[in-house]
Amino acid sequence: MRLLIAALAAGAATLAGCTTNPYTGERQVAKGTYGAAIGAAIGCGIATATTKHGKRNERCLQGAAIGGATGGGVGVYMDVQEKKLRDRLAxxxxxxxxxxxxxxxxxxxxxxxxxxxxxxxxxxxxxxxxxxxxxxxxxxxxxxxxxxxxxxxxxxxxxxxxxxxxxxxxxxxxxxxxxxxxxxxxxxxxxxxxxxxxxxxxxxxxxxxxxxxxxxxxxx
Structure with missing residues:
Protein backbone atom coordinates (compact mmCIF):
# COMPACT_ATOMS: atom_id res chain seq x y z
CA MET A 1 0.00 0.00 0.00
CA ARG A 2 2.83 2.44 0.85
CA LEU A 3 4.37 1.66 -2.52
CA LEU A 4 1.12 2.42 -4.35
CA ILE A 5 0.72 5.71 -2.47
CA ALA A 6 4.24 6.69 -3.44
CA ALA A 7 3.50 5.78 -7.05
CA LEU A 8 0.40 7.95 -7.11
CA ALA A 9 2.36 10.82 -5.65
CA ALA A 10 5.05 10.40 -8.27
CA GLY A 11 2.46 10.50 -11.06
CA ALA A 12 0.70 13.53 -9.67
CA ALA A 13 4.01 15.32 -9.30
CA THR A 14 4.48 15.24 -13.06
CA LEU A 15 1.88 18.03 -13.30
CA ALA A 16 1.23 21.28 -11.51
CA GLY A 17 -1.68 19.68 -9.62
CA CYS A 18 -4.08 22.62 -9.40
CA THR A 19 -5.36 24.96 -12.06
CA THR A 20 -7.86 27.78 -12.34
CA ASN A 21 -11.07 26.64 -14.01
CA PRO A 22 -11.36 28.91 -17.09
CA TYR A 23 -15.17 28.92 -16.81
CA THR A 24 -15.76 29.41 -13.07
CA GLY A 25 -12.52 31.09 -11.97
CA GLU A 26 -12.23 28.57 -9.11
CA ARG A 27 -9.07 26.71 -8.16
CA GLN A 28 -9.40 22.96 -8.69
CA VAL A 29 -7.38 19.80 -9.17
CA ALA A 30 -6.40 19.65 -12.82
CA LYS A 31 -7.98 16.85 -14.85
CA GLY A 32 -4.52 16.00 -16.04
CA THR A 33 -3.56 15.20 -12.46
CA TYR A 34 -6.26 12.54 -12.28
CA GLY A 35 -4.81 11.05 -15.45
CA ALA A 36 -1.33 11.19 -14.01
CA ALA A 37 -2.40 9.36 -10.86
CA ILE A 38 -4.13 6.61 -12.81
CA GLY A 39 -1.18 6.32 -15.17
CA ALA A 40 1.19 6.13 -12.21
CA ALA A 41 -0.71 3.26 -10.63
CA ILE A 42 -0.76 1.33 -13.91
CA GLY A 43 2.92 2.03 -14.53
CA CYS A 44 3.83 0.85 -11.06
CA GLY A 45 1.80 -2.31 -11.43
CA ILE A 46 3.36 -3.28 -14.76
CA ALA A 47 6.88 -2.54 -13.57
CA THR A 48 6.39 -4.49 -10.35
CA ALA A 49 4.93 -7.52 -12.09
CA THR A 50 7.91 -7.77 -14.44
CA THR A 51 10.69 -7.20 -11.89
CA LYS A 52 12.36 -9.43 -9.33
CA HIS A 53 11.41 -8.75 -5.73
CA GLY A 54 14.60 -7.00 -4.71
CA LYS A 55 14.23 -4.11 -7.15
CA ARG A 56 10.45 -3.75 -7.16
CA ASN A 57 10.39 -0.52 -5.16
CA GLU A 58 12.77 1.21 -7.54
CA ARG A 59 11.04 -0.14 -10.65
CA CYS A 60 7.61 0.81 -9.30
CA LEU A 61 8.62 4.45 -8.93
CA GLN A 62 10.22 4.47 -12.38
CA GLY A 63 7.08 2.97 -13.90
CA ALA A 64 4.91 5.43 -11.99
CA ALA A 65 6.83 8.41 -13.35
CA ILE A 66 6.47 7.18 -16.94
CA GLY A 67 2.83 6.20 -16.54
CA GLY A 68 2.01 9.44 -14.75
CA ALA A 69 3.45 11.56 -17.53
CA THR A 70 1.51 9.58 -20.13
CA GLY A 71 -1.77 9.68 -18.22
CA GLY A 72 -1.39 13.34 -17.40
CA GLY A 73 -0.66 14.11 -21.02
CA VAL A 74 -3.98 12.62 -22.10
CA GLY A 75 -5.78 14.71 -19.49
CA VAL A 76 -4.13 17.92 -20.65
CA TYR A 77 -4.78 16.99 -24.29
CA MET A 78 -8.52 16.69 -23.56
CA ASP A 79 -8.53 19.81 -21.34
CA VAL A 80 -7.18 22.01 -24.12
CA GLN A 81 -9.49 20.46 -26.70
CA GLU A 82 -12.49 21.09 -24.44
CA LYS A 83 -11.47 24.73 -24.01
CA LYS A 84 -11.16 25.24 -27.76
CA LEU A 85 -14.54 23.65 -28.41
CA ARG A 86 -16.20 25.86 -25.79
CA ASP A 87 -14.60 28.94 -27.34
CA ARG A 88 -15.60 28.01 -30.90
CA LEU A 89 -19.15 26.95 -29.97
CA ALA A 90 -20.03 29.77 -27.58
Missing part, protein backbone atom coordinates in the same frame (compact mmCIF):
# COMPACT_ATOMS: atom_id res chain seq x y z
CA UNK A 91 -23.51 31.13 -28.23
CA UNK A 92 -24.52 28.71 -31.01
CA UNK A 93 -26.87 26.54 -28.93
CA UNK A 94 -24.62 23.47 -28.73
CA UNK A 95 -23.93 22.03 -25.28
CA UNK A 96 -20.38 21.03 -24.36
CA UNK A 97 -20.21 18.43 -21.58
CA UNK A 98 -17.19 16.74 -19.99
CA UNK A 99 -17.15 13.54 -17.93
CA UNK A 100 -14.50 14.20 -15.28
CA UNK A 101 -14.02 10.48 -14.64
CA UNK A 102 -13.47 9.30 -18.22
CA UNK A 103 -12.35 12.55 -19.85
CA UNK A 104 -14.95 12.09 -22.60
CA UNK A 105 -16.26 15.28 -24.24
CA UNK A 106 -19.86 15.27 -25.51
CA UNK A 107 -21.31 17.88 -27.85
CA UNK A 108 -25.11 18.01 -27.62
CA UNK A 109 -26.76 19.41 -30.75
CA UNK A 110 -30.51 20.08 -30.44
CA UNK A 111 -32.50 18.67 -33.32
CA UNK A 112 -34.32 21.93 -34.02
CA UNK A 113 -31.11 23.78 -34.91
CA UNK A 114 -29.42 20.85 -36.67
CA UNK A 115 -32.22 19.54 -38.91
CA UNK A 116 -35.51 20.72 -40.36
CA UNK A 117 -38.56 18.82 -39.07
CA UNK A 118 -38.56 15.18 -40.22
CA UNK A 119 -35.48 15.79 -42.39
CA UNK A 120 -32.16 13.95 -42.35
CA UNK A 121 -29.95 16.49 -44.14
CA UNK A 122 -28.06 18.97 -41.98
CA UNK A 123 -29.49 22.49 -42.18
CA UNK A 124 -27.32 24.79 -44.27
CA UNK A 125 -27.26 27.43 -41.53
CA UNK A 126 -25.73 24.82 -39.20
CA UNK A 127 -22.76 24.18 -41.47
CA UNK A 128 -20.54 26.80 -39.77
CA UNK A 129 -21.06 25.05 -36.42
CA UNK A 130 -19.98 21.69 -37.80
CA UNK A 131 -17.10 23.41 -39.61
CA UNK A 132 -15.86 24.68 -36.24
CA UNK A 133 -16.17 21.21 -34.71
CA UNK A 134 -14.30 19.67 -37.64
CA UNK A 135 -11.50 22.24 -37.28
CA UNK A 136 -10.91 21.23 -33.66
CA UNK A 137 -11.23 17.50 -34.38
CA UNK A 138 -8.65 17.82 -37.15
CA UNK A 139 -6.29 19.67 -34.84
CA UNK A 140 -6.68 17.04 -32.10
CA UNK A 141 -6.57 14.00 -34.34
CA UNK A 142 -5.73 11.34 -31.76
CA UNK A 143 -9.32 11.03 -30.54
CA UNK A 144 -12.11 8.78 -31.83
CA UNK A 145 -15.61 10.13 -32.41
CA UNK A 146 -19.02 8.54 -32.02
CA UNK A 147 -21.99 10.40 -33.49
CA UNK A 148 -25.35 9.30 -32.07
CA UNK A 149 -28.87 10.27 -33.13
CA UNK A 150 -31.84 10.46 -30.74
CA UNK A 151 -35.57 11.17 -31.09
CA UNK A 152 -38.60 11.69 -28.89
CA UNK A 153 -41.28 8.99 -28.55
CA UNK A 154 -43.78 10.44 -31.02
CA UNK A 155 -44.47 8.09 -33.94
CA UNK A 156 -43.52 4.51 -34.67
CA UNK A 157 -40.38 3.10 -33.09
CA UNK A 158 -39.00 1.84 -36.42
CA UNK A 159 -39.47 5.25 -38.03
CA UNK A 160 -37.68 7.01 -35.16
CA UNK A 161 -34.88 4.45 -35.23
CA UNK A 162 -34.29 5.01 -38.94
CA UNK A 163 -34.52 8.80 -38.57
CA UNK A 164 -31.98 8.83 -35.74
CA UNK A 165 -29.54 6.64 -37.69
CA UNK A 166 -29.77 8.76 -40.82
CA UNK A 167 -29.25 11.97 -38.86
CA UNK A 168 -26.22 10.55 -37.07
CA UNK A 169 -24.83 9.40 -40.42
CA UNK A 170 -25.42 12.85 -41.96
CA UNK A 171 -23.42 14.58 -39.22
CA UNK A 172 -20.67 11.95 -39.32
CA UNK A 173 -20.48 12.22 -43.11
CA UNK A 174 -20.22 16.01 -42.92
CA UNK A 175 -17.28 15.78 -40.52
CA UNK A 176 -15.52 13.26 -42.76
CA UNK A 177 -16.08 15.52 -45.78
CA UNK A 178 -14.37 18.29 -43.79
CA UNK A 179 -11.24 16.22 -43.38
CA UNK A 180 -11.86 14.16 -40.22
CA UNK A 181 -10.43 10.70 -40.91
CA UNK A 182 -13.20 8.20 -41.59
CA UNK A 183 -11.60 5.53 -39.41
CA UNK A 184 -12.01 7.84 -36.40
CA UNK A 185 -15.76 8.31 -36.85
CA UNK A 186 -18.72 6.00 -36.24
CA UNK A 187 -22.45 6.74 -36.36
CA UNK A 188 -25.29 5.07 -34.49
CA UNK A 189 -29.00 5.75 -34.09
CA UNK A 190 -30.72 5.12 -30.76
CA UNK A 191 -34.22 6.18 -31.77
CA UNK A 192 -36.33 6.91 -28.70
CA UNK A 193 -34.33 4.63 -26.39
CA UNK A 194 -32.08 7.15 -24.61
CA UNK A 195 -34.22 10.13 -23.52
CA UNK A 196 -32.61 12.83 -21.38
CA UNK A 197 -35.93 14.39 -20.38
CA UNK A 198 -39.60 13.47 -20.04
CA UNK A 199 -41.53 12.82 -23.25
CA UNK A 200 -44.73 13.89 -21.48
CA UNK A 201 -44.39 17.52 -22.61
CA UNK A 202 -42.98 19.43 -25.57
CA UNK A 203 -40.11 20.89 -23.59
CA UNK A 204 -38.85 17.42 -22.72
CA UNK A 205 -39.46 16.04 -26.21
CA UNK A 206 -37.46 18.92 -27.67
CA UNK A 207 -34.49 17.99 -25.49
CA UNK A 208 -34.73 14.36 -26.55
CA UNK A 209 -34.55 15.25 -30.26
CA UNK A 210 -30.81 15.68 -30.61
CA UNK A 211 -27.54 14.52 -32.09
CA UNK A 212 -24.53 13.97 -29.82
CA UNK A 213 -20.89 13.91 -30.82
CA UNK A 214 -18.87 11.94 -28.29
CA UNK A 215 -15.12 12.60 -28.38
CA UNK A 216 -13.17 9.77 -26.78
CA UNK A 217 -9.68 10.33 -25.30
CA UNK A 218 -6.65 8.76 -27.01
CA UNK A 219 -5.97 5.23 -25.84
CA UNK A 220 -2.31 5.99 -25.41
Missing amino acids: GVGVGVQRDKNTGIITLVMPGNITFATAQTSVRADFYPVLDAVADVLNEYDETSITVSGHTDNVGRADYNQNLSQQRASSVAGYLVNKGVAGNRVSAIGYGMNQPVASNANESGRSQNRRVEIVINPPRG
